[in-house]
Amino acid sequence: xxxxxxxxxxxxxxxxxxxxxxxxxxxxxxxxxxxxxxxxxxxxxxxxxxxxxxxxxxxxxxxxxxxxxxxxxxxxxxxxxxxxxxxxxxxxxxxxxxxxxxxxxxxxxxxxxxxxxxxxxxxxxxxxxxxxxxxxxxxxxxxxxxxxxxxxx
Numbered sequence: 001x002x003x004x005x006x007x008x009x010x011x012x013x014x015x016x017x018x019x020x021x022x023x024x025x026x027x028x029x030x031x032x033x034x035x036x037x038x039x040x041x042x043x044x045x046x047x048x049x050x051x052x053x054x055x056x057x058x059x060x061x062x063x064x065x066x067x068x069x070x071x072x073x074x075x076x077x078x079x080x081x082x083x084x085x086x087x088x089x090x091x092x093x094x095x096x097x098x099x100x101x102x103x104x105x106x107x108x109x110x111x112x113x114x115x116x117x118x119x120x121x122x123x124x125x126x127x128x129x130x131x132x133x134x135x136x137x138x139x140x141x142x143x144x145x146x147x148x149x150x151x152x153x
Contacts, residue, residue, distance in 0.1 A: 004139030051087035068147035
């Protein structure tokens with residue numbers, strides 16, 4: 001299985017969150033609506049936090065990093081497209097931030113969760129997406145892969 005998060009799953013998780021709140025509110029269960037909101041929020045945060053430890057049991061394999069062997073300075077403009085609830089996005093973001101310290105490139109993070117127009121315009125089907133110039137890299141990537149991608153772009 002590819003190590004990426006399909007954008008449809010990000011939107012479905014948000015529909016479940018909002019749908020549950022609306023359903024509870026329609027029946028006048030205000031406390032349950034609040035509890036649903038808190039429960040789903042905590043569940044999403046826990047899933048993203050513990051994902052590196054459980055990814056291999058979910059069929060994604062290991063998300064361990066491979067350090068960059070060579071880090072050349074780069075003045076590239078790197079865009080990282082992320083979504084709330086995607087477990088790979090914080091992993092890739094953390095790696096890019098570390099590489100940025102040694103390589104010096106410009107990093108911009110764009111959360112597409114509430115920007116379906118941008119998702120359609122860019123043709124984003126899975127997250128995270130790393131963009132350097134006209135080149136894109138989709139999914140989880142090691143520091144080694146990211147370093148090579150940035151210097152090549």
